[in-house]
Amino acid sequence: MEVHSLWVVNLGHNNFSGSIPNSIEILRNLFSLNLGNNKLSGQIPILISNCAKLVAMDLSGNDLIGNIPTTIGTSMTNLRLLILRSNKLRSTISWSICLINSLQIYDLSSNSFSERIPPYLINLIAMTIKRKLSDYIGMYLYGSAFTEGNFLDNASIITKGKEVHYDTILSLVNNINLSTNKLSGGIPEELTSLVELKSLNLSRNQLTRLIPKSIGNLKELESLDLSRNALSGEMSKSFSSMSFFSYLNLSSNNLRGRIPEIAHSSKK
Numbered sequence: 001m002e003v004h005s006l007w008v009v010n011l012g013h014n015n016f017s018g019s020i021p022n023s024i025e026i027l028r029n030l031f032s033l034n035l036g037n038n039k040l041s042g043q044i045p046i047l048i049s050n051c052a053k054l055v056a057m058d059l060s061g062n063d064l065i066g067n068i069p070t071t072i073g074t075s076m077t078n079l080r081l082l083i084l085r086s087n088k089l090r091s092t093i094s095w096s097i098c099l100i101n102s103l104q105i106y107d108l109s110s111n112s113f114s115e116r117i118p119p120y121l122i123n124l125i126a127m128t129i130k131r132k133l134s135d136y137i138g139m140y141l142y143g144s145a146f147t148e149g150n151f152l153d154n155a156s157i158i159t160k161g162k163e164v165h166y167d168t169i170l171s172l173v174n175n176i177n178l179s180t181n182k183l184s185g186g187i188p189e190e191l192t193s194l195v196e197l198k199s200l201n202l203s204r205n206q207l208t209r210l211i212p213k214s215i216g217n218l219k220e221l222e223s224l225d226l227s228r229n230a231l232s233g234e235m236s237k238s239f240s241s242m243s244f245f246s247y248l249n250l251s252s253n254n255l256r257g258r259i260p261e262i263a264h265s266s267k268k
Contacts, residue, residue: 010034012058017041020059025050036083037061044068044089049075056081060107063088068108070096080126081105085177093118093178101125107177109201114182117202122190127174127197173198179225180204187226192217199223203249207231211255216241223247235260 006027012034019042020035027033030051040062049071055078064087072079073096080102090112097106098120104127174194179201186209187202197218207229216238218224227249234257235250 004029006030008032011038012036014038019043020045020048020064022047024048027051028053030054032056034058035062040064044072044084046071048072052076052078054079058083059087060085062086065089067091068094068097070094073097073099076100077102079103083107084111085109087111089113092116093183095120098123103127105173105175107175108181109177110180112182113178114184116185117178117183117188117191117207119188119190121176121188122193124176124194127176127194130196174220175199177201178205182206184208186210187212187231189214194218196220201225203227203229205229209233211236211250213238215239218242220244225249226253227251229253231255234258 004026007029009027009030009032013036016035016038017040020040022045024045025047028051031053033051033054033056036058037060040059041064043066044059044064046069049069052075054076057076057079058081060083064084066089068084068089073094077100079100082097082100082103083105085107086109088111089108092115093108093113095118097103098118101123103124106124174197176194176197176199180203183202183205184207187207189212191200192212192214195217198220199222200218201223203225204227207226208231210233211226211231213236215236219242221242222244223246225247228251231250231253233255235255237260239260
């Protein structure tokens with residue numbers, strides 16, 4: 001087998017152990033890498049960033065430790081899906097990840113990231129652009145299989161309080177999940193500039209201060225989970241303009257005041 005020609009590697013849901021080999025860097029034509037739900041340990045190798053054509057990378061459900069290499073953000077500029085949840089990663093959230101303008105699925109949940117949510121998330125431009133399925137004709141995404149004028153893809157995303165498996169239209173999903181870490185400080189106002197975001201989960205952290213008044217800018221948001229933090233103050237009146245909600249969880253905070261009116265949705 002000529003490994004240099006591999007486009008898709010899916011070794012997920014096995015019992016592989018040990019570290020991710022540095023030799024993975026020779027897969028320079030790789031578009032999709034799934035090593036999720038194994039028993040892999042050690043750090044994410046810096047050399048993995050030489051797989052610069054990657055569009056989707058899932059390393060979730062392992063025992064990976066340390067930081068996210070900054071080279072992932074500076075070299076993997078085609079990434080649309082990055083799932084690192086349920087590991088033992090720590091330190092701050094790498095600023096370099098916010099350089100990946102194409103990123104649409106960003107899941108760092110259930111790790112030990114600390115300090116503040118970086119304001120650089122405003123650079124995730126793909127989460128500000130409205131798209132339709134036809135925009136993705138000819139693109140590979142996470143084990144995708146081409147059909148005429150369309151494609152199929154699959155991944156598991158945590159949204160609306162549960163794990164949801166997408167086997168179609170994954171490319172239309174814009175998701176940020178930073179839940180179950182040790183993040184502190186306030187929710188950055190810049191986050192509300194990602195106006196095509198569909199799901200935002202910042203629950204189970206140590207976030208404080210007010211919910212940004214501009215939260216209502218996220219008019220396409222279907223799922224918002226800010227539960228189990230230490231957020232205070234009143235709910236912004238801008239919540240009234242958010243009409244597509246199907247899941248809202250603000251429980252176990254220090255919120256007070258009146259509950260704002262929620263707009264009626266015309267969505268069927």
